[in-house]
Amino acid sequence: MRRVAVVGAGMTPFAEHFHLGIKDLVPMAVSEAVAHVDKGFDRSDIQAAWFGELVATDGQASGILADTCGLLDIPVTRVENACATGNDAVRNAFFAVSSGHVDVALVVGADKVRETSSRATFWEWMAMTRDQAWDYPLGLVAPANFALHAARYLHESGATKEHMAMVAIKNHKNAVPNPKAQLRFEITMEQALNAPMVVSPFGLYDCTPQSDGAAALVLVAEHLADRYTDKPVWVRGVGLGLDRVMHQHKTDLTTFPATVKAAKAAYAMAGIGPGDIDVAEVHDCFSAVELISYEDLGFVPRFGAAKAVEAGETTITGRIPVNPSGGLKAKGHPPGATGVAQCVEIFEQLRGEASNQVSDPRIGLAHNIGGPTAVSAITVLGTERG
Amino acid sequence: MPRLTVLATHLPAWGTDRRRTPGSDEDALTLAVAAGRAALEPGTAPVTTVLLVTRDVPALLGGVEPVLLAALGLDEGARCAVVLGGAPAALDAVAEAAPGTLVIAVDVEPAAAAAAAVLGADSRAGADVAPLRRAERSLPTRVRDAQGGVHDYDDPRLVRVRGTGAGIARLQLQDKPLAVAGVSAKDAAAMVQGTAAALPSDGAAAALFALADVVARSGTGAVVAVEQGTATAVDLGAGAVRLVVHAPAALPVPTTRLAAGGDIKISIPAYERAFDSKLGLQAGACSACGTLALPPRYRCLECGCEDPHGLVPLPRRAAVYTAVTVHVPVPGLRSPYDLVIVELGDTGVRLLTTVTDRPAGEIGIGDSGTLVLRRLAVRAGIPDYGYAFQPDQVQADATHEGAA
Numbered sequence: 001m002r003r004v005a006v007v008g009a010g011m012t013p014f015a016e017h018f019h020l021g022i023k024d025l026v027p028m029a030v031s032e033a034v035a036h037v038d039k040g041f042d043r044s045d046i047q048a049a050w051f052g053e054l055v056a057t058d059g060q061a062s063g064i065l066a067d068t069c070g071l072l073d074i075p076v077t078r079v080e081n082a083c084a085t086g087n088d089a090v091r092n093a094f095f096a097v098s099s100g101h102v103d104v105a106l107v108v109g110a111d112k113v114r115e116t117s118s119r120a121t122f123w124e125w126m127a128m129t130r131d132q133a134w135d136y137p138l139g140l141v142a143p144a145n146f147a148l149h150a151a152r153y154l155h156e157s158g159a160t161k162e163h164m165a166m167v168a169i170k171n172h173k174n175a176v177p178n179p180k181a182q183l184r185f186e187i188t189m190e191q192a193l194n195a196p197m198v199v200s201p202f203g204l205y206d207c208t209p210q211s212d213g214a215a216a217l218v219l220v221a222e223h224l225a226d227r228y229t230d231k232p233v234w235v236r237g238v239g240l241g242l243d244r245v246m247h248q249h250k251t252d253l254t255t256f257p258a259t260v261k262a263a264k265a266a267y268a269m270a271g272i273g274p275g276d277i278d279v280a281e282v283h284d285c286f287s288a289v290e291l292i293s294y295e296d297l298g299f300v301p302r303f304g305a306a307k308a309v310e311a312g313e314t315t316i317t318g319r320i321p322v323n324p325s326g327g328l329k330a331k332g333h334p335p336g337a338t339g340v341a342q343c344v345e346i347f348e349q350l351r352g353e354a355s356n357q358v359s360d361p362r363i364g365l366a367h368n369i370g371g372p373t374a375v376s377a378i379t380v381l382g383t384e385r386g
Numbered sequence: 387m388p389r390l391t392v393l394a395t396h397l398p399a400w401g402t403d404r405r406r407t408p409g410s411d412e413d414a415l416t417l418a419v420a421a422g423r424a425a426l427e428p429g430t431a432p433v434t435t436v437l438l439v440t441r442d443v444p445a446l447l448g449g450v451e452p453v454l455l456a457a458l459g460l461d462e463g464a465r466c467a468v469v470l471g472g473a474p475a476a477l478d479a480v481a482e483a484a485p486g487t488l489v490i491a492v493d494v495e496p497a498a499a500a501a502a503a504v505l506g507a508d509s510r511a512g513a514d515v516a517p518l519r520r521a522e523r524s525l526p527t528r529v530r531d532a533q534g535g536v537h538d539y540d541d542p543r544l545v546r547v548r549g550t551g552a553g554i555a556r557l558q559l560q561d562k563p564l565a566v567a568g569v570s571a572k573d574a575a576a577m578v579q580g581t582a583a584a585l586p587s588d589g590a591a592a593a594l595f596a597l598a599d600v601v602a603r604s605g606t607g608a609v610v611a612v613e614q615g616t617a618t619a620v621d622l623g624a625g626a627v628r629l630v631v632h633a634p635a636a637l638p639v640p641t642t643r644l645a646a647g648g649d650i651k652i653s654i655p656a657y658e659r660a661f662d663s664k665l666g667l668q669a670g671a672c673s674a675c676g677t678l679a680l681p682p683r684y685r686c687l688e689c690g691c692e693d694p695h696g697l698v699p700l701p702r703r704a705a706v707y708t709a710v711t712v713h714v715p716v717p718g719l720r721s722p723y724d725l726v727i728v729e730l731g732d733t734g735v736r737l738l739t740t741v742t743d744r745p746a747g748e749i750g751i752g753d754s755g756t757l758v759l760r761r762l763a764v765r766a767g768i769p770d771y772g773y774a775f776q777p778d779q780v781q782a783d784a785t786h787e788g789a790a
Contacts, residue, residue: 132653133660134681137763137770138740139712139719147710148727148738155708155751197713200747247727248680248736249687253708 003222003385004097005232008037009347011215011340014182014332020212022057022112027068029214029337030108033344037218038229043069046218047102049076052089052109054335065108082129083285083370084240085109086215086339087377090366091238093219094379103221109340110214113333129371131246143199143207143286145247145372150201150288152253157291159306161201164287165192166309168205168329171284174316175326178355180341182211182332206287211332215341222385233350236272236363237380239265245374254303256369258376259296266365266378267298270386274298277320277380278361279349281342283369284327293367294322297378321358324349335370339377342366346381388485389512390622392504393598394424394630397586399743400639401498406586407639408498410720411742411760411774414442415450417500418490419457419759421591424630425488425502426458433458433504434486436466439476439590441530442494443468453771456665457759458488459699473568473611474520474618476593480505481517481620493589495536501594513625515597517618518608521556525549525615545614546573553617554610563619564605567592568612579607589613601627640745642722645715652765664772667757668697669735680735701731702757704775711747719763722746728775730757742774754778 010032012025020028034041051065058064062076079089086109093105130136154160169192175181187205195203218228225232241261244250250257267273274297282297284290291305299320300308308314314322325331325345328338346364348354362383369376398417401407408417418438426433436454443450451466469475476491483489485507492500506512525548527539550569554577562579569577571584583599585592593611600609600622610619662668663682670682674691680700685692709726724741726749741749742760760774 131681132656133664134772135738137650137652137765137772138725138738139716139723139763140725140738141712141714141716143714144710144712144725148708148725151710152708152751197711199713200711246681246738248738253727 001098002100004094004219004235005222005225006217006235006343006347006381007220007225007228007232008033008041008218009216009344010034010036011180011337011344012213013180014211014213014334014337014341016114016210017212018114022110023064023068025112025212025214026065026108026110029110029216030069030106033216033218038231039227041218041228043071045104046071046074046106047104048074048096049106049108050079050089050093051076052079052085052107052336052340054080054082054085054111057112057115071106081371081377082375083283083335084339084368084375084377085336086342087366087368087379088240089340090217090343090379091240091377094235094238097219097221103224105219107217107219107340108214109337111334111336112212113210114212135246141199142372143202146286146289147199147202148247149253149292149373150286153288153292154201156254157303157306159291161193162189163291163306163309164201164206165189167284167287167290168192170315171323171327171329174324174356175330178326178331181326181330182209183326183330201288202286208285208328208333211334213332213334213337213341215337215344217340217343217347231351233347234382234385235379236382236386237266237268237270239263239269239378241265241376243374245371250373254292256292256296256373256376258374259293259367259369262376262378263297266380270380270382272363272380276363277365278363279324279346279358280320280322280365280367281325281345282322282327282367284323284329285333287329289369290322290327293369297365297367316356316358324354324356324358339366339368339379343379343381350381350383387514387516388483388487388505388507389509389625390480390503390515390597390627391506391512392425392628392630393501393594393601394421394632395501395595395598396421396424396499396632397634398498399634399637401636403636405497406499406636408494409742410642411740411762412498413761413769414440414492414494415453415769415771416759416761417494417498418454418492420632421492421500421502422458422488422490424632425504432486433460433488434464435484436460436464436488436490437469437479437483438466438490438492439469439471439479440492441470441472441589442492443470453665456662457771459666472589472613473593474613474616476590477567477609477611477618477620478517478520480594480597481515489594491590491594493587493591497587499586499591499595501591501598503594503597511626513627514621514623516621516623518559518621519557520618521553521616523553523615527614549615550612550617553612553615557610557617557619559608559610559619561607563608563610564600564622565596566610566612567596597622598629598631601629634743637745642720643715644720645717650718650763650765652768652770657770662697666697667700667702667773669700669733670695671698678733678735680737700733700735704728704730704737704755704757706749706751706753706775707736709749709751724749726775728757737773739772740774741777743776744779749777
């Protein structure tokens with residue numbers, strides 16, 4: 001197994017890009033990642049690409065990447081793993097480079113959510129991802145999937161809607177300096193608690209917006225890293241975890257076993273523990289999911305998330321800053337792009353280049369959960385080779 | 387001669403005391419099941435035939451009977467037939483039924499009500515219901531077109547004089563009847579001996595509500611049902627009839643929004659695969675370790691056994707494990723609506739479902755209730771039935787039983 005370095009990273013702004021299609025967003029992100037390589041990069045060096053896209057738009061996914069980015073002579077593989085798509089695309093490219101089959105790999109994540117009306121989007125995606133006989137006819141929309149967890153979590157943990165709001169307030173604040181973020185404004189506790197309800201206990205500000213966007217990373221084998229940069233970021237660990245698909249079969253809705261398993265795998269590969277993480281991008285599609293994930297990632301003890309967020313432990317200057325980019329909550333959430341964009345943020349944080357820079361991080365973590373809560377993918381990046 | 391052994395009446399939770407309306411998750415079939423199950427529990431004589439009398443049949447060509455049998459927990463070999471008719475047809479069905487018949491009568495519009503009668507073979511139990519006389523004339527003052535649209539001639543005096551009045555006269559009854567179904571409470575009061583109860587509807591179900599009223603008053607004698615120009619009379623004899631009355635306090639219909647432009651697609655293969663478990667509320671039971679799974683699954687949740695599993699009935703008592711309320715519009719559904727995961731008895735089995743018979747947003751973790759058949763969605767025009775959670779508040783003081 002060879003070590004793998006990230007040498008370039010880029011992304012489009014996350015937004016409702018009504019004027020841009022997937023065939024625009026994908027090449028925009030790739031060009032920015034390529035341009036971001038310190039010592040220059042010739043895209044003909046790319047030997048293979050992995051494309052994370054949850055819902056195909058405007059045509060066949062891998063073909064669109066090859067076609068729109070001038071990469072018609074390399075293999076391109078589409079990765080789809082629900083909202084864990086982005087970090088799983090990173091994981092697959094990592095394995096190709098690590099194994100020695102590929103020296104230079106491209107990872108792209110993208111989704112074009114706002115190609116349908118905002119109401120129809122919920123529903124069109126549900127039709128594909130819910131049990132047809134048992135779940136779909138009930139109207140188990142995306143926020144409801146997580147709200148079922150959150151309601152039980154609040155009941156058992158003692159956390160409140162105020163704690164959920166603290167997460168949203170923090171992530172909105174973090175997004176303000178981030179030029180790529182979709183919701184660059186601060187919110188108050190009063191606004192969060194008085195917002196219209198989406199699916200109780202989630203009000204509007206507990207929920208991610210619907211977003212379009214793309215993100216890209218350039219991964220290279222250890223022996224090539226110096227050719228591209230003096231400041232590589234190393235892929236220290238990757239992990240993927242799964243859980244039962246239907247809520248009815250999950251015994252404890254206050255935790256996401258998929259995340260626990262993915263984290264265990266990623267930490268083991270990196271040879272670290274949760275206490276070694278200096279900065280994290282955590283899947284906060286809904287505010288309570290960030291709270292639960294603190295616990296599943298091992299950042300705080302079980303049911304310790306409320307106390308941690310009260311103490312500001314996950315703010316930019318806290319013990320373990322979480323979602324300095326604004327997170328899914330305020331940066332936005334084009335599902336296929338989300339995990340890749342988290343790695344773009346961690347790449348910039350570890351190089352000291354982030355728009356909302358935390359103090360001198362050495363190791364960062366990116367985390368996705370999805371499907372609705374059946375799969376989690378985690379990437380651990382570091383400034384040192386390990 | 388068959389004997390009337392059980393009468394059960396059921397009113398939906400919505401509307402006013404004078405006029406009940408079906409919830410958005412109710413239709414003739416769910417009302418029929420509610421009344422039918424009330425009549426069948428607990429452990430009545432075996433039923434081999436089900437007759438559903440109504441003029442409101444869900445648009446499910448060829449699909450009504452299996453849903454009804456499965457939801458009633460009856461063997462699929464039982465005979466089930468739908469009789470299109472009003473109050474006279476329901477009364478005739480009771481008087482002419484063979485032993486082992488469950489007659490269910492349902493009205494949906496303009497007022498919702500359902501009732502069921504069990505006819506047994508044991509001459510020592512129940513009461514005789516003997517046909518007396520029938521008179522039929524055409525007076526089509528209210529008809530339905532092929533799309534189910536109602537066309538009313540709208541001349542109540544004509545109906546009273548040439549329809550119900552003339553019909554009852556043609557029955558040539560010796561004495562005034564004890565109850566009359568199919569007319570307004572005011573008209574009935576003028577036609578009967580003593581004081582008859584106001585009936586909740588004027589269609590098929592009204593006939594069985596009239597029988598139940600007479601049973602409750604320990605009366606014996608003629609009971610009449612009329613519809614337009616048709617009238618029929620039966621003679622109710624003496625004997626103990628078990629009476630089950632389910633009449634929850636009426637709640638105003640909550641304000642909900644139906645989001646436009648949506649259609650909930652359906653996969654008929656998925657519908658058919660799930661049918662026995664979903665309509666009968668049965669779990670798959672692992673043939674090796676007995677672990678229950680809902681929905682049933684190929685590989686056991688616990689031991690991994692992949693041998694064919696059997697289906698076992700699940701308890702209908704349930705407690706809420708988690709609950710949320712969906713406020714956003716969802717195409718094809720009425721918002722707001724509740725989603726709950728409930729635990730069934732002490733089986734460890736959980737069901738994700740909706741809440742019925744209460745406005746959205748009232749349910750909390752730990753609440754207990756009962757699973758009842760509801761129309762969970764209409765998908766591409768096809769009703770999709772399953773079990774919804776009915777909180778205990780609905781049941782409290784709503785049901786009483788007696789014998790007369």
